[in-house]
Structure formats: C-alpha cells, structure tokens
Amino acid sequence: MINLLEFVIGGLLLGGVYGLIALPISMVHSTTHSLDAAVGGHAVVAAATAAGVGGVAGIAAGVGVGALSAAVAGLIYLGLRYTGHSDPITFVLATFGLAMALQAAVLMLHGRDPITAHGFSGTFQFSGILVRYQSLLNLTVGIIAVVALTFVLQHSSAGRSLRACADNVVGAQLAGLRVALLQFLAIFVGGLLAAVAGVLLLYSAGLTYMSGLHLTLAAIGAAVLFGLRGPVHGFAGALLFGLVEALVYGYTSSGVAATIPLLFIFVVLALGRSTIETGRP
Amino acid sequence: MPEVLQRLAARQTTALLLILGVAVYTVFFAAVPARLDLSISTAVYALLALSVALIYGQAGVLSVAQAGFAAVGAYATAILTTRWDIPPLISLFAAILLPALLGFLLSRVVGSLSHLSLAVATLVFGEIVTIVLREGGTLTGGYVGLSGIPGLAFAPDLLAYHLLAWGVVIVVVILCSNLITTTRGRAYQTIGHDPLRAEADGINVPKSTALLFGCSAGLAGLAGWLYAHYMTFLAPESLPASLSITVVLMVVVGGRRHIAGAIVGTILLVALQNAMPTEESQGLLYGAVLVLVLIAAPDGLVGLVNWWRDRRRRAARPIIPEPTAQEV
Numbered sequence: 001m002i003n004l005l006e007f008v009i010g011g012l013l014l015g016g017v018y019g020l021i022a023l024p025i026s027m028v029h030s031t032t033h034s035l036d037a038a039v040g041g042h043a044v045v046a047a048a049t050a051a052g053v054g055g056v057a058g059i060a061a062g063v064g065v066g067a068l069s070a071a072v073a074g075l076i077y078l079g080l081r082y083t084g085h086s087d088p089i090t091f092v093l094a095t096f097g098l099a100m101a102l103q104a105a106v107l108m109l110h111g112r113d114p115i116t117a118h119g120f121s122g123t124f125q126f127s128g129i130l131v132r133y134q135s136l137l138n139l140t141v142g143i144i145a146v147v148a149l150t151f152v153l154q155h156s157s158a159g160r161s162l163r164a165c166a167d168n169v170v171g172a173q174l175a176g177l178r179v180a181l182l183q184f185l186a187i188f189v190g191g192l193l194a195a196v197a198g199v200l201l202l203y204s205a206g207l208t209y210m211s212g213l214h215l216t217l218a219a220i221g222a223a224v225l226f227g228l229r230g231p232v233h234g235f236a237g238a239l240l241f242g243l244v245e246a247l248v249y250g251y252t253s254s255g256v257a258a259t260i261p262l263l264f265i266f267v268v269l270a271l272g273r274s275t276i277e278t279g280r281p
Numbered sequence: 282m283p284e285v286l287q288r289l290a291a292r293q294t295t296a297l298l299l300i301l302g303v304a305v306y307t308v309f310f311a312a313v314p315a316r317l318d319l320s321i322s323t324a325v326y327a328l329l330a331l332s333v334a335l336i337y338g339q340a341g342v343l344s345v346a347q348a349g350f351a352a353v354g355a356y357a358t359a360i361l362t363t364r365w366d367i368p369p370l371i372s373l374f375a376a377i378l379l380p381a382l383l384g385f386l387l388s389r390v391v392g393s394l395s396h397l398s399l400a401v402a403t404l405v406f407g408e409i410v411t412i413v414l415r416e417g418g419t420l421t422g423g424y425v426g427l428s429g430i431p432g433l434a435f436a437p438d439l440l441a442y443h444l445l446a447w448g449v450v451i452v453v454v455i456l457c458s459n460l461i462t463t464t465r466g467r468a469y470q471t472i473g474h475d476p477l478r479a480e481a482d483g484i485n486v487p488k489s490t491a492l493l494f495g496c497s498a499g500l501a502g503l504a505g506w507l508y509a510h511y512m513t514f515l516a517p518e519s520l521p522a523s524l525s526i527t528v529v530l531m532v533v534v535g536g537r538r539h540i541a542g543a544i545v546g547t548i549l550l551v552a553l554q555n556a557m558p559t560e561e562s563q564g565l566l567y568g569a570v571l572v573l574v575l576i577a578a579p580d581g582l583v584g585l586v587n588w589w590r591d592r593r594r595r596a597a598r599p600i601i602p603e604p605t606a607q608e609v
Binding site: 033034035076079080083085088089090092093094096097098099100101102103104105107108213217220221224256258259262263265266269270 | 343390391394396397398400401402404405406408409412413416522523526529530533559560561562563564565567568569570571572575576577579
C-alpha cells in the first residue's frame, strides 16, 4: 500500500511538470488550431542554459532563452501566416524543424552529458512517503500557472480576446482584434511556460539533449486526454498522465513501462476523444 | 519520336533524369567506396521519402511512422534470414507485406482522424515500434540488435549494391509516376484535395486511403530490407523514430506533390548533411532549411521551379490585344 501511495504521489508531482508543458499545447491549439511541436525543445534549451549559467542567474537566463526560442516559434507562425501558408500541418512541420535546430543547439552548447542540477535538497515525510521539496515546488508552480492562466483567460480583456480568436478567427478580425498578434502571444506564452517547466525538470528529473521529442509527446498526450478545451483540462490530463507513467514504471519492467504511456496516447487519439481538429470532414 | 514514346518520356521524366544521374555518378565514382556507400544510403532514404510522398503528397495524409515501418521490414528480413536461414529474396516478401499490413490496419484505426491527430498518432506509433523492437528480447536482439544478416548474393560488392539500390528506386519512381496519371491516382489526389468531394464521386475514402497507406508502408519496408542486407547489422536505433521526421523534411523541401520532389529533397539534404562536419551543424541546417522552405516555397523546390517555369511561359505568351469597337 505504501508503494502505491508513493507511486501516486510521485506521479502527481511529475504530472505537475507535464502540466506546465501541456498548457502551451492547449493554448496554442485553441488559438491557432495547430500544435507547437518544439514545446519540448523550448524546455530543453531553457534547462541547458540554466545548467550552463548556474544559480539564480541561470534560472533567469534559462527562462529568457526559452522565451526567445518561443518567440522564434511565434515569428515562424507569423511568417507562415503572412505568406498565406498558415495550414496547421505546415506550422507543425515548421516547429519540427525548429525542434531539430534547438536539439542541435543544445548538443553544441552542452554536449551529450545529462542536463542536471541540484535544487532544493530537502525532503519531508507525508504518510510515510519521502517527498522532495523540489517536486512539491514543481507541482506548486504548475498549479499557480494553471490558476493564473485560467484567471487571465476568463477575467481579462487579453484573455477574452484570445478566447474570441479560438472561437471564431474571422469574427475576431472583424471585431477589430489583432488576431496575428494574439496568436503570436499565445505561442510565446506557451513557450515561456515550457521554458519554466524545463528549468524545473533540470532541478528534479533531469534531461538530455534528446529529451525534447519525448517531452513534446508527453505534453500532447497530457493535453488531449480530456480534450483540448483549456488549461484546467490540460493540467488535469497532465496529472493523470504523470500518474499513469509513475504507476506503470513502478509495477512493470522498464521496457513495458516506456510503451504504456505512448499506447495510452494512441488509444485516446484513436478513439477520437482528442478533439484536435483541423477541419477535416 | 513516335507519339507514344513522347508521352512516355513526358510521364517518366523523373525516372529518365534519375537514370542519367545514376549513370553519370557511377561513371565518376565507381572506384570510390566512400561515394558508393553514400549513394546507397541516399537510395535508402530516397525510398523512404518516396513512401512519404506517396501517402502525403497524393492523399494528403501525413505519416510520421515511415522509419517504424522500415524498421519492421528490416527486422522481419533480419530475423528470417538469421534465425531460419530463409533466403533474402524470400524474406523480401515479409519485409514488404508485414509493414504493409501494419500500415493498412493503422490507417483503418486512425484514418478518420483529422490531419493533425493522425500525424500525432503515427508519430506515437513510430515511437512504440522502436520501443517494442528494443524490448523484443531474443527475437529482436534487444538493445544489442541483430548481427550476421547475410548480404545479397547478387549484389556482392558496393558497386553492385549501388546499382541495385538505385535500380529499385528507379522502378518505384516509374510505378509512382504511372500511378499518378491513372484513375486510381486521380482518386487519391481527390482524396487529398477534398475527401468529401471524393466520397461524392463514389470513392471509398477510408478503404482507398488505407490501401495507399499500406503500399506506402510496404515501400518503407522495402527500404528497410535494402538497409538490413547492406549494413548486415541492425539495432533499434538504426532506424529511429526521429528518422521519420527527417524523411518528411526531405519530402517537404523537395516538394511533396511531386514524385521528383522526394528525390530532389533527399539528394539535397544528404549532400548538405555530408558537407556539414558535425551532428550539431546538421541539425541546425536541417531545421533552418525546413523553416525557410515552408515559408518561402511551401510547394518545395520542385514546386518553385515549376512555378517559375509557368511564369516564364505565361510571360513569353504573346499578348493578344482586345478588339476595338470598330473591329467588333
């Protein structure tokens, strides 16, 4: 029973970080009907920068570099939109390209060594389970992010504008909203959240230069579980995804454990519950 | 030239240019092992790119699982030839049919999803295949992989394998170029353009898409077969899921709607990769090239050339003046 509780708590804590990366997927899809496939790359490049610089300055530098890479993704979207090629698949392919470039940049700057750092080293007991303060911080940041994002989306004019873009792009344009800017903002904020997640992962589980694709897949999986309906759904999906991953890794061999979360995502997509829509009849 | 031959030449321009290119390359580099090795790798990538061009370029279905299908084909032939001493030419059928069946079934399961969901589903499928091969125990050799895969008796050296690999590519290009001009090919293009219109035209869209997906997967399996018997060694990371993304990139850069685009994109990116000294610079270059091409030339380089050629043709057309009132 202790084992089960340990895995559940561990899974929820892991899910908190996935939530930070799942939020951008939800946000970007809501406003552009596409996906930023470089979201994992933003996290990895932020983590690598933070590890390289070190300390509090490293955290700021990491988030800054992650924000920069997110801005590049946003500019790519605007470039595609400006040239009349804002098809969702095209943006996904372009962000795949960006993800490859980010992976190469991290390899160049950091090498193949694991990207890790020491965060809060203390632990505390919760029902007989040792919980790291760092893991709790990760979950707390995730919860704060989803609450803040939900508040902004529901109660601010920027949030209302973003929701208007998500519901009806043409209507939003006719209402005088600067849709392109709002979409850029959604991609940028999403990438920024992913960068924060990367820095948190640096101080907890650690990463490698190749972690980007896995993080992106995990984020997509987490985001689609309860449908791409908003930050709360995305975060809840991330917690569930983290839970599934922790339980699978706890009770099965590592080989099977790596497959189950992916199978989980595949089944959810195949059942058509993901609500990722691009207008295909 | 008789009209039939003229039409054939027009339809098979890509194949003819490819034959010429391979002939010239062979003449210059027949005695350079490194160049022949590069050529064989390029041919394998070209087959993978053609498999993407077939399903994405014609039916508009983006599959990011082609490396997974190639790995299935490669492992199928590796297991049959090393465990049961089955001749490679017999295992070729398994290398093609097993991925084709998987592709057909995958399409039936996820074919009704939106483009984006389907692309994500195929990406996840490719990752699952890699993990399954890695955890396949004694059957797949696990992390260590399979060694001792026999070579092909009829392609004993690099030059022969180079000719075989490109011969296969040329045959596939001919078949694909033929397919495009047939009723079936136009049906696939209609599916890619407007599935609802295709249904209205009486095309069974899910079944047709699944068949083409299966063919595309089988083609990827063929690439895997060639790869396995050339390298004589396979590991789970030989044909990783990330290769699927690279191959899609090659098709997009070349031009997904054109069979020639797959070949052009592959040759260009392999040449650039070879020119770049390190993995880091390759990744940066690939990423930058993909983004630039998507923004500046979303129909790819072949599409850009066609557009420029059409523009010149229109500019060269004589302007017929409007008739005046008196002339009317």
